[in-house]
Amino acid sequence: MLKAAYDDKLVDELVAAYEEAKRNYYLGGHRLSAVEGGRFCEAAYRILEDVAKGKHTPLGGKLQTMEIADYLASRATNGLSRSVRHFIPRALRIVYDIRNNRDAAHLADGIDPNLQDATLVVHVLDWVMAEFIRMSGGTSPEQARVMVEGLVSRKIPVVQDFGLFPKLLLPGTRAGDHVLMLLYHKGPREVSYTDLYQWVPAAMRKHLRRTLRTLEEKALVHQESETVHITYAGENTIETRRLLEMPIAD
Structure with missing residues (x-):
């Protein structure tokens, strides 16, 4: 355009x-x-x-x-x-x-x-x-x-793309933060629940909908049908808590 x-x-x-x-x-x-x-x-x-x-x-x-x-x-x-x-x-x-x-x-x-x-x-x-x-x-x-x-593809150090699969490089991250960082990485694009289910670790899948409900109650995500968006509040949470940075190895 x-x-x-x-x-x-x-x-x-x-x-x-x-x-x-x-x-x-x-x-x-x-x-x-x-x-x-x-x-x-x-x-x-x-x-x-x-x-x-x-x-x-x-x-x-x-x-x-x-x-x-x-x-x-x-x-x-x-x-x-x-x-x-x-x-x-x-x-x-x-x-x-x-x-x-x-x-x-x-x-x-x-x-x-x-x-x-x-x-x-x-x-x-x-x-x-x-x-x-x-x-x-x-x-x-x-x-x-x-x-x-x-226009902007958010490339953040703690998430690495493997084809269409974004992998969070911080094992042990709690489910809510894990989901937020994946959504932040995808930027303004909507993410399907099916994709998000595949991206999170197997241990988080059973309670993924509950995790999303909790995030939505805090206005950090917005769900519509079977899609999920990160909100401005969710983006601000990621940035102000400095969750984007890779921790320094001991």
Whole structure:
């Protein structure tokens, strides 16, 4: 869909940077997430430039972001949407400045800003990507959000794919956490109960429906017919409890 509306190479660069920024965020590489956010911005500015002028600064060429933003806000672009002229450029400026000017180490008071910066970056990237998808035509805001979520395959260290079989690499994990980590790994896609039944260890299968009911009571998953989705609360639980990280061997 994006390539139907925008330059192919710029879309490839935009999506690649988006995926890396999100993946680094999931894995705790917050500084790298901000770096990839800057790369995303450079592709996004070029897309806006191309939309407004019919041409863009070549990849690898020196990008004059302030000049592009000034042009987008000028009378010459009055026929374009406010998202192109104002909203997206202003959002990109925040991410670009964090990448270029923010201290990536520690603030004077000892508080590491990387997590809060990376959190801001990935949410801005989500919004910008959704706007580009929405503006490409024929997509509602909700459809754009779902498509954005589907762009990222969540590769987490504690889950390894063997063909279509995701295996949790943490023996002894309690059933609820085991199920949540598998669902998180699959991202926004629904998972069938049949598949989930096959993925969990044999000892967990007998009580799998009870495990899912408990998770649903806590609003960590949503069940519909014979499918299961992880909720935002479930995702937040995985991330805040740092369940994604492989423990260090003794």
